[in-house]
Amino acid sequence: MSLTAGQGGSGAGSSGTPRGFAEHGSAHGGHGTETAPYERLFRGERLAQLEQLFTLYPTKQACLLPALWMIQEARGWISEPAIGEVAEVLGLTPAYVKGVVTFYTMYHTHPVGRHFIQVCTTTPCNICGAEDVVRALLEQTGCRELGATSPDGRFTVIEVECLGACGFATPILVDDDFIENVTPEKIAGILQRYE
Amino acid sequence: MGYPHPSHPKENPVLSKHFGDPEARSFDGWVKRGGYEALRKVLRMSPEAVVEEIKTSGLRGRGGAGFPTGLKWSLMPKADGRPHYLVCNADESEPGTFKDREIMRWTPHQLLEGCAIAAYAIGAERCYIYIRGEFTEPLKIMQQAIDEATAKGAVGANVFGSGKRIEMIIHRGAGAYICGEETAMLNSIEGKRGNPRIKPPYPAQAGVFGMPTTINNVETLAAVPHIIMRGGEWYKGLALGNPKSTGTKLISVCGHIQRPGNYEVTMGTPMKELIYEMCGGMRPGRTLKAVIPGGSSVPIMSAAEAEDCLLDYEGVVAKGSMLGSAGMIVMDDTTDMVYQIWRLARFYAHESCAQCTQCREGTAWSVRILERILTGKGKQEHFQLLLDLSDNMTGKTICVLSDSCAAPIVSGIQKFRHEFEAYIQGAREPAMAGV
Numbered sequence: 001m002s003l004t005a006g007q008g009g010s011g012a013g014s015s016g017t018p019r020g021f022a023e024h025g026s027a028h029g030g031h032g033t034e035t036a037p038y039e040r041l042f043r044g045e046r047l048a049q050l051e052q053l054f055t056l057y058p059t060k061q062a063c064l065l066p067a068l069w070m071i072q073e074a075r076g077w078i079s080e081p082a083i084g085e086v087a088e089v090l091g092l093t094p095a096y097v098k099g100v101v102t103f104y105t106m107y108h109t110h111p112v113g114r115h116f117i118q119v120c121t122t123t124p125c126n127i128c129g130a131e132d133v134v135r136a137l138l139e140q141t142g143c144r145e146l147g148a149t150s151p152d153g154r155f156t157v158i159e160v161e162c163l164g165a166c167g168f169a170t171p172i173l174v175d176d177d178f179i180e181n182v183t184p185e186k187i188a189g190i191l192q193r194y195e
Numbered sequence: 196m197g198y199p200h201p202s203h204p205k206e207n208p209v210l211s212k213h214f215g216d217p218e219a220r221s222f223d224g225w226v227k228r229g230g231y232e233a234l235r236k237v238l239r240m241s242p243e244a245v246v247e248e249i250k251t252s253g254l255r256g257r258g259g260a261g262f263p264t265g266l267k268w269s270l271m272p273k274a275d276g277r278p279h280y281l282v283c284n285a286d287e288s289e290p291g292t293f294k295d296r297e298i299m300r301w302t303p304h305q306l307l308e309g310c311a312i313a314a315y316a317i318g319a320e321r322c323y324i325y326i327r328g329e330f331t332e333p334l335k336i337m338q339q340a341i342d343e344a345t346a347k348g349a350v351g352a353n354v355f356g357s358g359k360r361i362e363m364i365i366h367r368g369a370g371a372y373i374c375g376e377e378t379a380m381l382n383s384i385e386g387k388r389g390n391p392r393i394k395p396p397y398p399a400q401a402g403v404f405g406m407p408t409t410i411n412n413v414e415t416l417a418a419v420p421h422i423i424m425r426g427g428e429w430y431k432g433l434a435l436g437n438p439k440s441t442g443t444k445l446i447s448v449c450g451h452i453q454r455p456g457n458y459e460v461t462m463g464t465p466m467k468e469l470i471y472e473m474c475g476g477m478r479p480g481r482t483l484k485a486v487i488p489g490g491s492s493v494p495i496m497s498a499a500e501a502e503d504c505l506l507d508y509e510g511v512v513a514k515g516s517m518l519g520s521a522g523m524i525v526m527d528d529t530t531d532m533v534y535q536i537w538r539l540a541r542f543y544a545h546e547s548c549a550q551c552t553q554c555r556e557g558t559a560w561s562v563r564i565l566e567r568i569l570t571g572k573g574k575q576e577h578f579q580l581l582l583d584l585s586d587n588m589t590g591k592t593i594c595v596l597s598d599s600c601a602a603p604i605v606s607g608i609q610k611f612r613h614e615f616e617a618y619i620q621g622a623r624e625p626a627m628a629g630v
Contacts, residue, residue, distance in 0.1 A: 056364050057384075058278075058404050064386030065369055069328075090386070103388040103548075106328045106370035118329070122290045123491060123538050124449045124524050161372060161542050162290040162491075163329050166449035166522065167456050176331040 038081035041074055042067075042089050050089065060090045064100055068107055077108035105160070113149040113156035115194040117141070118173040119182075120163040128169035129183070134159060136184035137172075140191060154194070199297065200456045203473040207433070209443045210417050211459040214301045220336065222343040225304035231349050233420035237312050238357045245316040249419065251427030253434075253441035258284055258375075258412030259490065259520040261508045264419075270399040271317040271407050280408040281314045281322040282384065283416055285337075286368055286375040288327055289490035290542060291522030294445040294457050295413035299326070299333035302417070303340035309416030311350055311361050312423060317409050320360045325380050327368040338365055372546035376594045377410040379548065390548045391594035412520075414445055436463025440507030444521055448474050451481065451527035462507040469506065470525065481527040485610070489519020491539050492599030494606035495532075515606070532611040533618055534626050536603050537565035543600035554597035557588040561604060568618045571625035578608060578615065 042050050050070065053063045067090060071082045078101055080094075087094040101107045108116075117137060121130040137143070137157050142150035149156045165171040168180035174194060182190065199214040213219035219228055237245055250265030271279060283306070287295040298306055310322045326334050341363045345351040350363050366384050368374050374383045378392035381403040402408020422430045434441045440462040446469060449455045453475030460469060470476065470483070477483055483498040488506075493516045496504065500514040511518040526535070544558035561584055564577050585601035592598070608615060617623035 056362075059385065061386035062384060062404075065367065065383065068369070069367060092386075100386070100388055104328075104369035104371050106368075121538075122542050123487075123535050124291050124522075126538050127450055127524075127526060127530055127535060160329075160370075161545055162288055164287045164296055164327065165293050166291050166524070167293055167447060169449065169455075173329060173331070178329075178331050 038079070038085070040085055041071055041082070042085065046070065046074070047089075061092060064090055064092070064097065065104075068097075068101060072107060077111050111149075113143075113154055115155050115175055116173075117155055117157045118160040118163070119157065120161070120165070120169075120171050121159045122162040122166075124162070124166035125169040125171070130170040132184050133170045133172070133182055133187070136187045140187050155191075199301070200454055203458065205464070205468055205473055206459050207443050207461045208459050209421050210298060210302070210305065210414065210445060211457060213305075214297055214457070216301070219302055220304075220340070222304060222340070222347050222349070225302070225308075229424070230304050230420075231308055231355075233423035234308050234311050234315075234349065235355055237315055237423055238355060238359065242316045242318060245312065245423070248427045249316070249422060252422045252430035253427075253438070254415065254418055254422060254430065255440070255508065256412055257414035257418070257444070257520070259289065259492070261518065264411065264415055267399070267409060267411070268313065268316050270397070271409055272399070274318055275407075278321070278404075278406050279317055279319040280403050280406055281310060281317060281319040282377075282380060282403060282408055282410040283310050283322060283324040283413060284375060284377065284380060284410055285324055285326040285330070285333070285413045286380060287330075287413070287520075288372040288375050289492060289520045289522055290539070291447060291449055291487060291524040292490045292520040293447045293449070293522070294520075296330060296333055297445075297457050298413050298417050299330070299337055303333075303337050304344065305417045305420065306337070306413055307340055307344050307350060307363060309419040310363060311354065312419050313409065313411060313416055314361045315354075315359065317407075319409070321362050321364060323364050323366050323384055323403065325366045325368060325374070325384060327374075328370050334365065334367060341365065371548075372542075373548045373594070373596060376596070379594070380410065381408065388548070390550050391596075393593055418442060433461050434463055434507070435461050436505040436507040436510050439509055440518075444506065444518075446506060447520075447522045448525060449523070450525040451478060451530070452476075452525045453478060460506060463510065464506050466501050466504040466506050466523075469523075470501070474525075477525075477527050481529065483525065484528045484530055485526040485532065487516075487524040487526075487603065488521070489517045490522035491524065491542065492595070492602060493517040493519045494602045495536075495610060496606075497610045531626060532607055532614045533565065533569060536607040537562065537569055539603045540565055540600055543596060547596055551592040551597065553587050554592050554600075557584050557597050558600045560584055561588075561600060565604075566627065568615060569626045570629040571618065571621065572629065573615070573619035575619060577619070578612075581608060 067086050083097045084094045087097045141155035143157045163171045170182045171180050172182050202208050218224040246268045254264040255261040314322045371389045373379045374389040376391045379389040383389040398408040431441045445459050486496045486501045496516050504514045508518050540561040544562045547554045547558045549555040585605045588597035588601040
């Protein structure tokens with residue numbers, strides 16, 4: 001288990017580490033001794049961004065989903081120490097934050113490939129051949145099974161429920177790119193665009 | 196991509212008039228097309244007069260429930276010193292439905308203008324636009340539109356110099372169908388899990404952050420500027436079927452159809468005209484087997500029921516289903532109904548927020564029983580078991596997610612029982628391998 005961010009300066013003293021935070025990280029991280037020191041995200045510019053968000057809602061807690069998005073965008077996934085940091089900046093408990101993180105399907109609680117592919121297979125796409133798209137993707141990315149990352153670390157493929165583009169079956173999301181009308185024949189060309 | 200089809204002569208494009216026109220996306224482009232005139236007009240009216248105009252129009256909620264919009268607005272308390280909120284439901288996730296996405300992609304200012312008018316009418320200074328996390332493109336386009344409209348003074352601290360403050364804030368979802376349920380959405384905005392709330396209190400009494408709140412669907416709000424400009428009476432006159440369903444409706448058509456897409460029709464248009472004329476009918480050599488007319492949460496209609504169905508709230512109810520969000524899933528004779536009903540049950544089982552036992556257990560067990568049937572291990576008693584489960588899932592939970600799971604199962608057994616029988620009796624090869 002390794003954390004994404006690890007710039008040398010992260011340990012610039014323990015002053016940035018909230019009380020109880022390191023404990024939490026090791027208690028849930030499993031491999032406490034191997035875990036690289038966690039670098040806080042909400043410092044400097046990012047903290048200013050978060051504080052700007054506070055002005056849009058009457059409670060700090062309402063910034064929970066946006067804060068989790070910020071973590072995921074910066075770090076690729078939401079680790080236990082990241083959950084601890086978010087809890088601390090918003091005045092919540094880590095357990096509460098984890099409950100929210102795991103409720104929503106788009107937050108990753110483990111690292112994923114460099115490119116994350118979500119394929120819609122709900123009924124409207126299903127009757128238009130979505131399962132063939134899934135099979136072709138698993139084969140051509142090398143992921144082999146749903147939720148797994150390809151050996152080269154390039155892709156992770158998952159099935160998702162309705163992406164809301166049923167008239168353009170089958171839609172897939174590659175990272176933030178929403179691609180419509182995907183068929184097994186188009187997959188090689190699409191994958192080429194993602195290194 | 197996803198460029199809309201050219202409008203069919205039988206369509207009545209009001210909301211969709213500028214779909215496919217990239218220039219309509221910018222503030223100036225929208226103003227050139229008559230945009231923001233309705234908002235300017237409203238600022239010279241009293242909020243009560245705005246509500247009255249919407250009441251006159253007969254506009255009903257386009258998210259699925261069909262609740263009269265003017266009435267919903269009028270349930271908000273009068274200026275009581277507390278902050279009021281408007282929430283725009285852009286969490287479009289109902290399988291078969293993809294209309295709100297097109298409204299946001301092509302005409303973001305149409306939606307913003309509708310939001311601003313609604314906020315004015317209910318006395319809200321803030322509008323949260325809750326957009327599902329997967330809608331990466333609409334998220335970007337809507338944010339650009341808000342930035343532009345704010346810079347031009349159409350929304351923000353002082354709307355067109357009127358002294359009125361109406362701020363637009365996008366709240367991005369993170370993957371949860373249930374957040375389209377209005378009270379789950381409120382919880383999600385508050386930074387909580389998206390569990391629906393017990394009503395009462397209704398959102399107009401205690402909504403987001405405990406304050407009076409109105410939640411409206413994207414399409415509902417997008418219709419508002421047109422009603423303000425052309426009058427409630429004009430909108431009310433758009434009704435081919437009956438006077439209780441007025442205006443135009445975007446119907447998303449998908450599945451086994453020649454030309455899938457969004458079609459804007461006058462309420463009361465025959466379903467047959469939509470399928471066979473506007474959408475070009477079935478694929479060559481194929482015939483219609485079933486239609487799910489209102490997004491996946493409504494009962495399945497047989498081809499015979501679709502034959503003379505009128506597309507409005509009452510017309511679809513008369514045929515045993517519901518107009519819902521008007522996401523029409525068309526299925527031809529190649530469709531394995533049992534497999535697709537299983538796939539729908541899997542959707543609901545995955546999306547259950549799990550707080551009500553009937554839903555958490557009922558959706559999961561429905562999936563397992565349907566899997567037994569599909570793996571060739573079905574028994575006659577499974578029919579009654581599925582129906583009993585469905586009965587426990589209908590009208591007995593906090594929200595209607597489990598009712599939505601039961602709807603296709605019950606109607607599927609009623610109308611396509613022979614397909615279940617074929618699996619149970621071994622007349623059909625199992626569709627999945629046994630575990």
